[in-house]
Amino acid sequence: MITVSVFAMLGTFVLASACACVIFRFVGGPLPTQGERIRLAVLSLGIGPVLLAYFLTAYLTLFPGGSAGTAIFSVLAALVGTAAVVYSRQRSAALVWADIRLAAAHLLSVRRLNPVSMVGLAVLLFAVGALAFAMIVVPLTDNDALEYAGSAKLVFEEMSARRYPFVHLTNADDYYGPWSHPMGYVALQTWGFLLQGNAEDGLIIRFITPWFAVCTALAIVHAIGGMRRTLGAWGAVLLLATPAYLFTTMQSHIDQIRMFFLVAAVLCVPILARAPDWRRVVGLGLLAGSGIFAHSLGILSCLLISALVFLCVRGTFWRKTLIATTVSVVAVLLVSYRLIDNVLVFGSPIADFGAVPVYALPQLDWEAYFREARGIATFADQWLVGFLAGLSQPKIYGITYWLFLCMLFVFVRRQRRSNAMLIAMSGSSESNGQLLKKLLTLTSSTRIEWLALLVVLQFYAMVFVSVVLGMDAFIKNYRYMMTTLPLLVIFVMKSFSPFVESWLSALNATGREDS
DSSP, rough: HHHHHHHHHHHHHHHHHHHHHHHHHHHHHOOOOOHHHHHHHHHHHHHHHHHHHHHHHHHHSSSTTTTTTHHHHHHHHHHHHHHHHHHHTTTTTTTHHHHHHHHHHHHOTTOOOOOHHHHHHHHHHHHHHHHHHHHHHHHOOHHHHHHHHHHHHHHHTHHHHHOOBBEEEESSSOOOOOOOOHHHHHHHHHHHHHHHHHSSSOOOGGGHHHHHHHHHHHHHHHHHHHHTTTHHHHHHHHHHHHHHHHHHHHHTTTTHHHHHHHHHHHHHHHHHHHHHHHHHHHHHHHHHHHHHHHHHHHHHHHHHHHOOOOOOOOHHHHHHHHHHHHHHHHHHHTTHHHHHHHHHHSSSOOOGGGGGGGGGGHHHHHHHHHHHHHHHHHHHHHIIITTHHHHHHHHHHHHHHHHHHHHHHHHHHHHHHHHHHHHHHOOOOHHHHHHHHHHHHHHHHHHHHHHHHHHHHHHHHHHHHHOOOOOTTTTTTTTGGGGTTTHHHHHHHHHHHHHHHHHHHHHHHHHHHHO
């Protein structure tokens, strides 16, 4: 029964992904380039399940108390019906399925792979298989993941989302779950219980986080250039091999969803920057808002995306400001109901320590306790263990951050060389800084490694300022510092790829000469 329900959930995820591809094909507007069409089809794998969560949350809020079968039918009917209406209104509707086939060929084609790519693909398949096996045999033990599962169980049993978050107790031994996150992840877990018919076994909800981890890995493969590129599969391997990312995936944490939507939004910025219109602005805002729908920290991703839009969209200062602000407004409006409810319940739209009354007791000094327990009690530790966590804690973050530092050095040297060539070729008397600014303006809207680097630098600038001001909001949880991990991987692999391609070309040339 459990096996059937797991396949049922994965099947509904695939159906929802197809519907998301149809809907976002319309939101994205005319997509003349094949790469942009493939991009939306790839990202739809992660967008689709969250659409299910949106519809389920709305249903359980507006029509509480119904049966599981009615809820499943209503949500699927609403999702498929919306996709059908959008499909019927598009002149290029038939292209949607062509986009899906293109994306499948882009990600799954294994013909003419070189040995490095074949080894990377084999390692990736092994990693995904091992992850699926771990979901079955490794028990769920982390506190946060168990709390989300407990909330989903109550939502399922009551068939209502109106009591979420669970801070109004009906009796002394009632469940208490005081956090301010919107219902995105909890709704997906509830969907699994609905398909299973009960909440007695938690295996079905264990596959939600791995789904988004794989979706993020596939987005990285696409960003690098597809499976046929030498480092395409290796980028996904580097992500899944990061100890903290692997552990949080195995323990069904919430962060993989918000990280996916940050990557998805970054990859869609070039589509908006190339030809801004209201549909694309709204679409990007919906992607940014979906990160908030999964986790309150998604508001940070929303700010990062808006700043990136401001840098990449061409036009006057006020036009860029209007577009960037609209993206943020759409994102916040998407979760406005939950933010308003949080203000009424917790006194703040986003609550952490304030959500748990016992943490507010000055006699206990919980903040000092957590700082001591997490190794950031002193100012020096806040920099070494907090700000530089990716470099100082390889047991948690692996080698990705060190690789990023190395490739950043190479990247800067390469850009300085390109800048010098621009000066020599143009004979311009402009300063290096001015020419580099022009180069940034011209390339940041089309080159993924530029976008990834800009977001990473923005994120660490915010962390830097927060630590200087004595705040530990970013560094107190090792998962928060993973926010830009997929973008680090994209930057590393995109920057390293030319060297590997050149090396393989040289080997092939040498082999032909010897033969």
